[in-house]
Amino acid sequence: xxxxxxxxxxxxxxxxxxxxxxxxxxxxxxxxxxxxxxxxxxxxxxxxxxxxxxxxxxxxxxxxxxxxxxxxxxxxxxxxxxxxxxxxxxxxxxxxxxxxxxxxxxxxxxxxxxxxxxxxxxxxxxxxxxxxxxxxxxxxxxxxxxxxxxxxxxxxxxxxxxxxxxxxxxxxxxxxxxxxxxxxxxxxxxxxxxxxxxxxxxxxxxxxxxxxxxxxxxxxxxxxxxxxxxxxxxxxxxxxxxxxxxxxxxxxxxxxxxxxxxxxxxxxxxxxxxxxxxxxxxxxxxxxxxxxxxxxxxxxxxxxxxxxxxxxxxxxxxxxxxxxxxxxxxxxxxxxxxx
Amino acid sequence: xxxxxxxxxxxxxxxxxxxxxxxxxxxxxxxxxxxxxxxxxxxxxxxxxxxxxxxxxxxxxxxxxxxxxxxxxxxxxxxxxxxxxxxxxxxxxxxxxxxxxxxxxxxxxxxxxxxxxxxxxxxxxxxxxxxxxxxxxxxxxxxxxxxxxxxxxxxxxxxxxxxxxxxxxxxxxxxxxxxxxxxxxxxxxxxxxxxxxxxxxxxxxxxxxxxxxxxxxxxxxxxxxxxxxxxxxxxxxxxxxxxxxxxxxxxxxxxxxxxxxxxxxxxxxxxxxxxxxxxxxxxxxxxxxxxxxxxxxxxxxxxxxxxxxxxxxxxxxxxxxxxxxxxxxxxxxxxxxxx
Numbered sequence: 001x002x003x004x005x006x007x008x009x010x011x012x013x014x015x016x017x018x019x020x021x022x023x024x025x026x027x028x029x030x031x032x033x034x035x036x037x038x039x040x041x042x043x044x045x046x047x048x049x050x051x052x053x054x055x056x057x058x059x060x061x062x063x064x065x066x067x068x069x070x071x072x073x074x075x076x077x078x079x080x081x082x083x084x085x086x087x088x089x090x091x092x093x094x095x096x097x098x099x100x101x102x103x104x105x106x107x108x109x110x111x112x113x114x115x116x117x118x119x120x121x122x123x124x125x126x127x128x129x130x131x132x133x134x135x136x137x138x139x140x141x142x143x144x145x146x147x148x149x150x151x152x153x154x155x156x157x158x159x160x161x162x163x164x165x166x167x168x169x170x171x172x173x174x175x176x177x178x179x180x181x182x183x184x185x186x187x188x189x190x191x192x193x194x195x196x197x198x199x200x201x202x203x204x205x206x207x208x209x210x211x212x213x214x215x216x217x218x219x220x221x222x223x224x225x226x227x228x229x230x231x232x233x234x235x236x237x238x239x240x241x242x243x244x245x246x247x248x249x250x251x252x253x254x255x256x257x258x259x260x261x262x263x264x265x266x267x268x269x270x271x272x273x274x275x276x277x278x279x280x281x282x283x284x285x286x287x288x289x290x291x292x293x294x295x296x297x298x299x300x301x302x303x304x305x306x307x308x309x310x311x312x313x314x315x316x317x318x319x320x321x322x323x324x325x326x327x328x329x330x331x332x333x334x335x336x337x338x339x
Numbered sequence: 340x341x342x343x344x345x346x347x348x349x350x351x352x353x354x355x356x357x358x359x360x361x362x363x364x365x366x367x368x369x370x371x372x373x374x375x376x377x378x379x380x381x382x383x384x385x386x387x388x389x390x391x392x393x394x395x396x397x398x399x400x401x402x403x404x405x406x407x408x409x410x411x412x413x414x415x416x417x418x419x420x421x422x423x424x425x426x427x428x429x430x431x432x433x434x435x436x437x438x439x440x441x442x443x444x445x446x447x448x449x450x451x452x453x454x455x456x457x458x459x460x461x462x463x464x465x466x467x468x469x470x471x472x473x474x475x476x477x478x479x480x481x482x483x484x485x486x487x488x489x490x491x492x493x494x495x496x497x498x499x500x501x502x503x504x505x506x507x508x509x510x511x512x513x514x515x516x517x518x519x520x521x522x523x524x525x526x527x528x529x530x531x532x533x534x535x536x537x538x539x540x541x542x543x544x545x546x547x548x549x550x551x552x553x554x555x556x557x558x559x560x561x562x563x564x565x566x567x568x569x570x571x572x573x574x575x576x577x578x579x580x581x582x583x584x585x586x587x588x589x590x591x592x593x594x595x596x597x598x599x600x601x602x603x604x605x606x607x608x609x610x611x612x613x614x615x616x617x618x619x620x621x622x623x624x625x626x627x628x629x630x631x632x633x634x635x636x637x638x639x640x641x642x643x644x645x646x647x648x649x650x651x652x653x654x655x656x657x658x659x660x661x662x663x664x665x666x667x668x669x670x671x672x673x674x675x676x677x678x
Contacts, residue, residue, distance in 0.1 A: 042498055042501075043498075044498050044501045044502045044505065045505070046501050046504065046505055047498065047501055098463050098464070098467060101440075101459070101460075101463055102459075102460040102463055102464060120440070120441075120459070121440075121441040121504055122501060122504060124437050124440055124441055124463055125437070125441060125497050125500045125501045125504070126497070126501060128437060128470075128493070128496075128497035128500075129494055129497035129498060129501065131467075131470065131493070131497075132490055132491075132493035132494035132495075132496075132497055133494055135474055135486070135490035135493065136487070136490045136491060136494060138490075139483055139486045139487045139490055142483060144478055144481060144483065147474070147478045147486065148475070148478045151471055151474035151475045151477075151478055152471075152475060154467070154470070154471035154474065155468055155471035155472055155475060156471075157467075157471075158464050158465070158467035158468035158470075158471055159381055159382075159383050159386065159468060161464045161467075162381075162383045162385050162386055162461060162464045162465060162468065163383045165385065165460055165461060165464070166383065166384070166385055
């Protein structure tokens with residue numbers, strides 16, 4: 001099931017790979033991972049048990065890698081970027097724990113969600129604990145500016161999630177309204193993660209803003225590709241389930257585009273399955289057919305490529321370096337996941 | 340239903356009233372309240388709607404009052420204590436929102452719980468938003484030490500709540516284990532609330548520690564009195580429901596004492612109603628009878644009085660002032676709620 005999206009980009013792009021970013025950040029990320037395991041400890045046994053389930057579930061840790069790479073690209077030679085990277089990952093982990101409760105999800109990264117094993121109660125509270133630990137780590141860096149950026153992001157993320165609750169299941173959501181949700185719930189943390197790397201390196205404001213723009217646009221591209229993958233055959237090839245967003249009746253860009261471009265009969269279909277939640281066995285197949293007919297997945301990827309380009313251009317003011325190259329390749333990687 | 344606890348204290352105590360604390364902090368608290376309403380705003384409508392429901396539900400705001408009073412007693416003349424007070428109240432509100440989801444409570448402060456009206460999802464996320472706003476406000480004070488204290492408290496509170504999950508429904512919980520829960524889930528915020536008042540006033544460490552001890556012990560006393568009230572006729576007089584903890588099978592000190600002091604038959608009763616959750620109509624009446632037989636409520640109040648005394652003595656190093664008197668009276672007030 002799902003559409004295989006045709007590759008239609010030019011051949012002149014940078015290497016689409018995370019390899020160099022992973023390689024360059026490896027030593028730092030090993031320390032970040034040690035920190036993460038250490039700070040997920042508690043004398044209350046349930047906390048490391050539950051937190052460890054998610055922490056060891058094989059996420060790519062792309063957000064903390066951004067912090068590390070941004071700091072290093074800016075020539076930072078200290079250790080505080082490791083604490084910031086850990087804070088960013090804990091903020092992300094806390095969000096995932098709370099999201100699973102909010103979405104009533106049963107699976108996360110191919111494993112049973114923590115809330116299924118330990119219950120909603122523990123997931124909410126351990127999320128709160130990790131958020132508290134994230135702030136404790138930020139305080140240890142002594143950087144009020146990083147604290148300001150990351151606490152702003154925490155508010156924006158929660159705001160974005162609430163906004164998603166309000167717009168969810170509304171097929172008439174505009175692309176702009178949807179991008180507001182994405183900007184808040186996903187891009188805000190990418191943005192903050194990249195920016196604090198520049199802040200801790202005490203770089204001038206224009207460089208901080210460049211990192212901010214890079215992170216924000218990469219985050220949007222990342223989410224849009226995720227949205228497309230959820231309806232794509234590529235997702236199935238990766239062994240992940242297809243159609244989760246469909247079943248959870250999440251309005252994402254492929255749905256927004258298909259609804260807007262569809263005839264009355266098609267709009268009625270989207271209203272039935274997404275707003276009323278009345279879904280039959282073949283509806284997901286029909287939904288992907290409609291997306292194919294209207295080029296909704298290809299255009300979602302096109303939009304992602306648009307934001308990806310902005311991210312790459314944002315980095316232009318930095319002198320060339322292996323770090324800059326690796327961060328640029330990460331954008332191409334993020335888009336290439338769709339193919 | 341419930342026991343009327345006999346008054347058995349001496350007559351030489353300070354006035355048992357919050358009146359002076361409320362009067363002295365009135366001007367500051369009016370500003371704190373304005374802040375609270377302003378910072379609960381968001382362009383996402385659901386946020387002020389849901390937050391406002393709880394914020395306007397008539398809580399006494401005792402925690403932020405502690406921050407304000409501690410700062411003023413220490414001679415602080417700035418405005419940052421207002422931001423800290425607001426942060427403390429938002430941390431508390433976020434905890435209440437998450438607690439209601441965790442406990443599956445239907446009522447909060449005599450009104451329908453937010454989660455009943457807006458759902459668990461929104462309650463979790465708006466709690467996260469308020470926590471983010473709390474940290475943003477702390478950052479605005481520029482005090483890393485206050486940030487450290489309050490982020491520590493955030494972790495400890497979450498840890499305490501998780502610990503309560505693990506010990507809940509275990510009738511063999513010791514008094515020590517229970518006090519660990521109380522120290523974390525309730526006292527940690529009182530403690531931090533009082534301490535940051537001294538920190539923002541840049542007082543020496545011994546005064547900060549005195550405020551810390553005052554807040555911590557007041558918090559423990561406050562929670563123990565709450566625990567006793569839940570089984571007390573006084574609670575019914577106040578128009579609040581009796582036996583919520585019993586129905587939610589929360590092991591509190593009155594249960595711990597009754598279980599330990601009871602015969603085999605009584606222990607079997609506690610195991611049936613608290614561990615198995617097999618509760619019949621008359622069980623609450625029988626539970627309060629057992630508490631009466633073993634002096635469990637009176638002794639819970641006695642324990643509260645013990646911690647209250649420590650709180651009062653902790654303040655002794657401060658020169659006499661109307662602030663000190665008001666904070667001392669607040670301890671007596673907290674105990675007197677039981678009568």
